[in-house]
Amino acid sequence: MAVKTVICIGMAGSGKTTFVQRLNSHMRTKNSPPYVINLDPAVLKVPYGANIDIRDSIKYKKVMENYNLGPNGAIVTSLNLFSTKIDQVIKLLENKRDKFEHCIVDTPGQIECFVWSASGAIITESFASTFPTVIAYIVDTPRNASPTTFMSNMLYACSILYKTKLPMILVFNKTDVCKADFAKEWMSDFEAFQRALRDDQELNGNSGLGSGYMSSLINSMSLMLEEFYSQLDMVGVSSFTGEGFDDFLEVVNNGKVQEYDQYYKAERDRVLKLKEEKEKQRKEKSLDGLMKDLGISDGGKKKGEADADVVSDVEEGENDGLVLPDEFEDTEREYTFSASDRTQGEINDQSAPDLQSAYQEAADRLRKDVSSETAENIAKYVRQ
Numbered sequence: 095m096a097v098k099t100v101i102c103i104g105m106a107g108s109g110k111t112t113f114v115q116r117l118n119s120h121m122r123t124k125n126s127p128p129y130v131i132n133l134d135p136a137v138l139k140v141p142y143g144a145n146i147d148i149r150d151s152i153k154y155k156k157v158m159e160n161y162n163l164g165p166n167g168a169i170v171t172s173l174n175l176f177s178t179k180i181d182q183v184i185k186l187l188e189n190k191r192d193k194f195e196h197c198i199v200d201t202p203g204q205i206e207c208f209v210w211s212a213s214g215a216i217i218t219e220s221f222a223s224t225f226p227t228v229i230a231y232i233v234d235t236p237r238n239a240s241p242t243t244f245m246s247n248m249l250y251a252c253s254i255l256y257k258t259k260l261p262m263i264l265v266f267n268k269t270d271v272c273k274a275d276f277a278k279e280w281m282s283d284f285e286a287f288q289r290a291l292r293d294d295q296e297l298n299g300n301s302g303l304g305s306g307y308m309s310s311l312i313n314s315m316s317l318m319l320e321e322f323y324s325q326l327d328m329v330g331v332s333s334f335t336g337e338g339f340d341d342f343l344e345v346v347n348n349g350k351v352q353e354y355d356q357y358y359k360a361e362r363d364r365v366l367k368l369k370e371e372k373e374k375q376r377k378e379k380s381l382d383g384l385m386k387d388l389g390i391s392d393g394g395k396k397k398g399e400a401d402a403d404v405v406s407d408v409e410e411g412e413n414d415g416l417v418l419p420d421e422f423e424d425t426e427r428e429y430t431f432s433a434s435d436r437t438q439g440e441i442n443d444q445s446a447p448d449l450q451s452a453y454q455e456a457a458d459r460l461r462k463d464v465s466s467e468t469a470e471n472i473a474k475y476v477r478q
């Protein structure tokens with residue numbers, strides 16, 4: 095049995111964690127508890143029993159201190175560190191395939207830290223290449239009742255769909271506060287959305303938006319979104335009352351997983367095969383190039399005649415690859431908080447490493463290595 099994986103993604107505060115908590119308890123009442131993974135390193139408390147929690151292996155605050163990072167940099171670095179162990183996570187989950195039908199993954203509140211980072215892509219790819227994987231894009235329904243906010247959020251969802259290429263369900267959360275009927279209407283009736291946009295502009299006094307390029311931009315964006323909506327399923331849920339969770343599971347089990355098998359898996363296999371072939375060709379080509387450079391190939395140039403640039407050919411100082419630092423030394427730092435309210439532990443200039451000379455040293459070492467020892471070793475190996 096393949097573990098159906100649901101990756102929950104959404105803007106900060108859209109209710110991902112509460113959604114995962116409710117989905118977890120909903121599935122438990124159906125005697126089908128899911129395997130739950132928390133990938134948010136910065137969360138203080140997780141209101142559900144997570145089977146794997148990133149916080150067990152990576153201490154977010156220590157990452158901030160040790161690498162001198164801000165909150166978002168620390169989330170990305172924590173995910174980077176975690177992604178190096180993702181094969182172990184996948185193995186653990188594979189061993190549980192007889193016990194669990196579903197796996198739910200909660201992601202960090204800062205959506206871009208997950209969606210646009212290399213580690214986020216690695217983690218998503220790892221799940222998607224092993225299990226039928228679906229993205230649940232959580233939307234804060236009351237916050238999206240304005241057509242412009244709605245359209246911006248849908249454009250974001252669209253970019254995630256095209257980035258991950260995985261089946262996506264739009265989950266309109268918090269329907270206990272505001273029903274999601276308006277969203278359903280806007281997604282199925284282009285003219286209804288246009289009307290809402292016009293009304294909104296009139297109401298908010300943005301009549302200027304209705305003319306010129308802005309109006310045609312909005313029109314073409316909403317037309318483009320119409321195409322996007324046709325590939326999606328939407329459900330309205332309330333993580334507080336539990337309303338809509340049966341519909342959500344129905345869409346996952348009887349719609350999106352089949353879509354994954356029919357389209358995404360087939361496409362993925364095709365792309366992987368293509369990549370493998372390209373990689374094989376690239377390796378053959380670079381080996382041919384190396385043989386030619388070393389004067390081994392029959393038709394190639396003799397040794398010493400190779401005209402390809404190597405690092406040692408670059409004139410000293412001409413283009414040594416070092417980027418000149420900005421002149422920031424004179425910038426006066428301004429603070430919006432008084433000194434006593436600011437975080438302690440500023441960086442001590444005296445103890446900061448001299449990066450310029452460290453880079454220079456590394457560049458010199460590289461030149462020496464590539465031009466003499468390494469090239470000689472490669473030549474020896476190929477001759478053998």
Ligand SMILES: Nc1nc2c(ncn2[C@@H]2O[C@H](COP(=O)(O)OP(=O)(O)OP(=O)(O)O)[C@@H](O)[C@H]2O)c(=O)[nH]1
Pocket residue numbers: 104105106107108109110111112113134201202203204267268269270271331332333334335
């Ligand atoms: N009324 C209502 N409030 C909800 C619902 N789901 C979540 N909330 C509230 O929305 C707020 C954010 O919920 P979280 O679950 O922390 O959202 P999140 O997306 O995980 O937040 P971050 O990970 O910090 O970005 C909390 O105050 C929740 O109580 C819902 O279905 N109805």
